[in-house]
Amino acid sequence: MGSIIDISNLVKTYGDVRAVDNVSLAVESGEVFGILGPNGAGKTTTLEMIEGLRKPDGGTITIDGIPAWPNPNKIKHLIGVQLQATALMDFLTVREMVRLFASFYGIRMGKSKADELLNEVALVEKAGSMINQLSGGQQQRLSIALALVNDPKVIFLDEPTTGLDPQARRKLWSVVERINAEGKTVVLTTHYMEEAEVLCSRVAIMDNGRVIALDTPEGLINSLESDVKITFTAKHPLDMQKLAKISSVSKLSQVDSSYSFYAGDVQKSIMSLLRLADSQEVKIENLNVAGADLEDVFLHLTGRGLREQ
Amino acid sequence: MRFAAMVVANIKTTARNKQALFFLFIFPILFMALFGLVFGKSQDVAKIAVVNQDKSTLAKSITKSLSKIDKLQVEKDGQGDGMEKLKKGKVDAVLVLEKGFAKNFPRHPASIDLYYDPTSTRSQMMRGTIGAVLGGIERSMIKTPPLITVKSKSVQSNQLTYIDFLLPGILAMSLMNSGLYGLATAMVTRREKGVLRRLKLTPLPLSQYIGAGIINQLLVSLVQAALLVLIGHYIFGVKIIGALTSLAILVIVGSLCFITIGFVIASFAKTTEAVATLGNLIGMPMMFLGGVFFPVDNVPNWVKPIVKAMPLKYLADSLRSVMVQGQPLSYVHDDVLVLLAVTFAAFLLAVKFFRWESDKR
Ligand SMILES: Nc1ncnc2c1ncn2[C@@H]1O[C@H](COP(=O)(O)OP(=O)(O)OP(=O)(O)O)[C@@H](O)[C@H]1O
Ligand SMILES: [Mg+2]
Numbered sequence: 001m002g003s004i005i006d007i008s009n010l011v012k013t014y015g016d017v018r019a020v021d022n023v024s025l026a027v028e029s030g031e032v033f034g035i036l037g038p039n040g041a042g043k044t045t046t047l048e049m050i051e052g053l054r055k056p057d058g059g060t061i062t063i064d065g066i067p068a069w070p071n072p073n074k075i076k077h078l079i080g081v082q083l084q085a086t087a088l089m090d091f092l093t094v095r096e097m098v099r100l101f102a103s104f105y106g107i108r109m110g111k112s113k114a115d116e117l118l119n120e121v122a123l124v125e126k127a128g129s130m131i132n133q134l135s136g137g138q139q140q141r142l143s144i145a146l147a148l149v150n151d152p153k154v155i156f157l158d159e160p161t162t163g164l165d166p167q168a169r170r171k172l173w174s175v176v177e178r179i180n181a182e183g184k185t186v187v188l189t190t191h192y193m194e195e196a197e198v199l200c201s202r203v204a205i206m207d208n209g210r211v212i213a214l215d216t217p218e219g220l221i222n223s224l225e226s227d228v229k230i231t232f233t234a235k236h237p238l239d240m241q242k243l244a245k246i247s248s249v250s251k252l253s254q255v256d257s258s259y260s261f262y263a264g265d266v267q268k269s270i271m272s273l274l275r276l277a278d279s280q281e282v283k284i285e286n287l288n289v290a291g292a293d294l295e296d297v298f299l300h301l302t303g304r305g306l307r308e309q
Numbered sequence: 310m311r312f313a314a315m316v317v318a319n320i321k322t323t324a325r326n327k328q329a330l331f332f333l334f335i336f337p338i339l340f341m342a343l344f345g346l347v348f349g350k351s352q353d354v355a356k357i358a359v360v361n362q363d364k365s366t367l368a369k370s371i372t373k374s375l376s377k378i379d380k381l382q383v384e385k386d387g388q389g390d391g392m393e394k395l396k397k398g399k400v401d402a403v404l405v406l407e408k409g410f411a412k413n414f415p416r417h418p419a420s421i422d423l424y425y426d427p428t429s430t431r432s433q434m435m436r437g438t439i440g441a442v443l444g445g446i447e448r449s450m451i452k453t454p455p456l457i458t459v460k461s462k463s464v465q466s467n468q469l470t471y472i473d474f475l476l477p478g479i480l481a482m483s484l485m486n487s488g489l490y491g492l493a494t495a496m497v498t499r500r501e502k503g504v505l506r507r508l509k510l511t512p513l514p515l516s517q518y519i520g521a522g523i524i525n526q527l528l529v530s531l532v533q534a535a536l537l538v539l540i541g542h543y544i545f546g547v548k549i550i551g552a553l554t555s556l557a558i559l560v561i562v563g564s565l566c567f568i569t570i571g572f573v574i575a576s577f578a579k580t581t582e583a584v585a586t587l588g589n590l591i592g593m594p595m596m597f598l599g600g601v602f603f604p605v606d607n608v609p610n611w612v613k614p615i616v617k618a619m620p621l622k623y624l625a626d627s628l629r630s631v632m633v634q635g636q637p638l639s640y641v642h643d644d645v646l647v648l649l650a651v652t653f654a655a656f657l658l659a660v661k662f663f664r665w666e667s668d669k670r
Contacts, residue, residue: 051510054670076512087502091325092318103314104511146507 004029004154004185005050010059012045012209019045021209023059027154032176032186034200036193036298042209043189044084047158050187051081064153077105080147084158084189086139088131088146094118095127098145105150121145121175137168144175155179157188161195173198193298207302221291227262230269232287234259238280246272312517319525333491333529337483337537344475344602345545355431356400357439358384358391362408367419367446371406374442381438395426402426402435473548476541477628478601481563483537484530485595485621488567489588492526493575497584500575500667509665519663523568530564531557538632550635558638559631559645563624566648569655570620576662595621623647 005027012020020042027033035043048054050061052072061068063075088097095114102109109117118124121141126134134142140160147155157176161169169192176199180186190196196203197217205213205220213220227250238259240252248264263269266289277284324330357375361368376383384391384400391403403424411419423439426432499505508518538556541547549556570591578584598605598612599621608616616622627641627648638645 048670053506053510073512076510079510081507081510083503083507085503087499087504087507089318089322089499089504091322096318096321100314100318101511103311104508104513106311106512108310 002029003027004064005187006060006062007046007050008060010046010049010061011057012042012049012054013057018209020049020056023206023209023211025204025211025214027185027187028202029153029185030180030183031201032180032188032199034196034203035187035189035206036191036196036203037189037206038191038298041206043206044158045209046206047156047187047189048083051079051156052076077150078153080150080152080155082140082143082147082155082157082160084162086143088139088142090130090132092131093128094123094131094134094142097131097142098149101146102149107149109149117145117148120148120178122171135168137164137171140164140168140172141175144172144179148179152184154185154187157186159189159191162191169195205298205301212301227264228266229260229262229290230266230273230288231258231260231290232273233257233285234277234282235285236280236282238277238282238284240276242276243269243272311513312521315513315517315521316524319521320528323525323529333487334533334536336486337479337533338540340479340482341476341537341540341545344479345472345541355402355435355438356382356384357435358386358394358400358403360386360389360391360403360405363406363410365411365414367411367414368406371404371421371443371446374446375404375439378438378442392424395424395432398426398429401429401432402439404439472541472545473633474604474629475602476537476545476547477632478625479541480534480537480560480632481599481621481625481628482596482601483533484560484563484624485567485592485599487530487533488526488564489571489574489592490584491529491571492522492568493571493578493584493588494581496522496572496575497578497581500664501580503666505665515663519572519660523565523572526568526571527561527564530568531560534560534564547633549632551631551633552635552637555631555638556628559624559627559641562645562648562652563628566620566624566652566655569652569659572659573655573662576659576664579667595619598622600625620648620651 003026005025007023007025010020010023011018023042023046035046037043045054049056050063050068052068052075056069063078066074066078068075092100095111095118098114098117099109099111102114115124115127118127121144123138123141123145126138131139131142144155144157144160147157160176161172164172173195176186176188186199188199200217202214202216203220204211227248234257240254240259240261243249243261244252246263246265246269249269250262252261253259261269270287270289274284359372359375361372372383372385375381386403391400394400395403405422405424407420407422410421421443423436425436496505538549542549571588574584574587574591578587594615598608598616599619600616601621605616605622623644627644630636630641631638
């Protein structure tokens with residue numbers, strides 16, 4: 001499958017800030033493409049330039065072969081957008097809002113058709129409710145429904161799950177999966193590595209306006225070749241000096257009865273640990289091996305965490 | 310079709326916002342009520358309580374003649390609390406027709422008791438009025454022609470009271486206020502919340518979005534105008550002798566003018582607070598010098614050019630001419646032209662400075 005969005009050398013500056021600094025990307029048709037990055041990385045700025053809302057200072061963007069600039073009107077029918085800050089008109093019902101937006105695209109959407117669309121985003125039971133009475137998660141799903149009214153090829157979701165509780169987040173994930181299953185390309189931004197791992201076929205990691213890595217989630221994690229973290233507890237003290245001699249083991253630590261260390265070779269280090277415990281007649285409990293995730297990838301690439309504490 | 314849908318959506322959001330709607334309509338009505346009570350017709354009405362214990366035709370014809378008098382309200386007093394009311398000032402006089410008061414009339418004179426309050430001027434005037442009425446009845450019964458007739462003629466074909474002057478002014482002022490603030494507040498609120506940004510992503514053209522907003526606001530103004538005219542006419546007795554179609558045309562032209570000025574305000578104001586400030590800056594001087602509450606023909610010379618630059622004055626003047634003086638539209642075509650010119654200029658300004666977003670991105 002070919003690419004549906006092509007971006008090259010995209011630049012946007014605000015005063016001294018290079019919000020987007022020479023970004024080049026290609027989004028494949030039919031994939032869920034994620035942009036992961038901390039606050040201020042330039043995710044929203046990038047997305048909104050593609051959508052035609054912010055004018056790039058340099059670079060080119062095409063969607064399905066059509067340039068997004070200088071005339072964004074030409075791509076409006078191709079895309080559906082959920083903005084980071086969702087705001088809708090008060091005093092209209094959910095169904096009225098969907099039908100109003102459909103009319104903007106020249107689509108006469110009947111009541112049943114609107115409800116069908118709302119069903120797709122799991123909001124049909126709220127069809128008759130006023131927009132201002134929706135919860136955060138419901139509002140997000142309504143804006144996704146609005147992004148779908150014109151049956152677009154690509155939909156953009158800017159932090160669709162920020163501020164939602166885990167249950168609402170999972171509900172939204174299944175909505176995104178359903179949309180993608182229909183063959184629509186999805187581009188989304190997120191702070192949550194878990195979300196990117198679950199939803200995205202490929203992930204671009206952005207920091208300071210630049211794409212610093214781009215691969216499948218597995219590819220990114222594997223590229224780390226990082227150590228796994230091994231933790232366990234023991235009721236009697238364990239002398240770990242011998243463990244430290246194994247080449248791939250590092251960062252040994254002990255707090256009361258809790259022990260942890262990092263190891264490159266999982267098999268070898270665990271075997272040694274068990275043998276050591278046996279010889280000292282210490283019983284090991286709660287043994288746990290944790291792999292790296294995108295959070296670690298980000299930490300590794302930038303030396304910083306993904307979210308501000 | 311999307312234009313119609315947008316108009317309908319706007320009307321729904323306006324009609325469902327009960328709180329905003331309440332204030333939209335209550336203010337002009339309050340104004341009208343306040344000024345109407347202070348200066349209105351009800352002040353000129355005198356009240357008389359009639360205690361009628363007799364069943365003769367004379368008693369009937371007396372009550373009938375009294376009730377025919379303009380600006381005299383006749384209360385039939387069955388309970389006999391007329392005297393109480395007189396003491397409290399709730400009626401200005403009490404007329405008592407005792408049973409058999411006109412036995413053998415006209416051979417024997419009839420005796421009628423009129424109670425009044427000597428401390429009240431209106432009550433005293435009532436003595437004269439009632440006396441004259443009874444005298445008239447007497448003459449007509451004994452068939453003597455009146456020796457002198459007095460026909461009162463007003464210098465104006467229809468006498469204008471202050472409330473007649475006031476209603477068109479209040480109407481013009483309400484149209485100005487809802488025009489200046491209504492559209493601008495809605496637009497800036499939507500811009501601040503980012504609704505306009507979201508709309509910008511759809512193919513709805515800017516002109517249609519704005520057009521729908523203007524139509525919605527125009528409907529609000531028309532309803533407001535209708536309410537005011539109805540209340541003014543039926544409650545405060547304002548005589549509306551002009552053609553209703555001419556009145557409607559003026560209301561539309563005037564509203565459009567102020568709505569487009571409001572639209573200019575929306576283009577410049579970043580926040581709703583700024584809308585209020587700018588609106589006051591433009592609206593307040595017009596409220597006082599635009600000829601709403603008092604005529605501004607005799608203002609000092611240096612104020613005259615300021616007054617001449619106020620669109621509200623043209624609207625108030627033309628509404629007054631048409632509504633209460635019954636002039637045709639052709640009589641006010643200068644005013645209409647000024648209003649249209651202002652509308653056109655404001656429209657150009659507003660479109661030039663329109664912003665979808667609060668900040669440049
Ligand atoms: N309208 C603007 N004016 C000035 N600076 C801006 C503007 N919009 C964004 N920036 C700056 O550009 C940089 C990128 O911002 P952007 O909103 O794209 O980040 P983001 O990755 O979407 O962040 P977040 O995760 O917080 O949404 C930031 O430093 C921000 O301060
Ligand atoms: Mg963002």
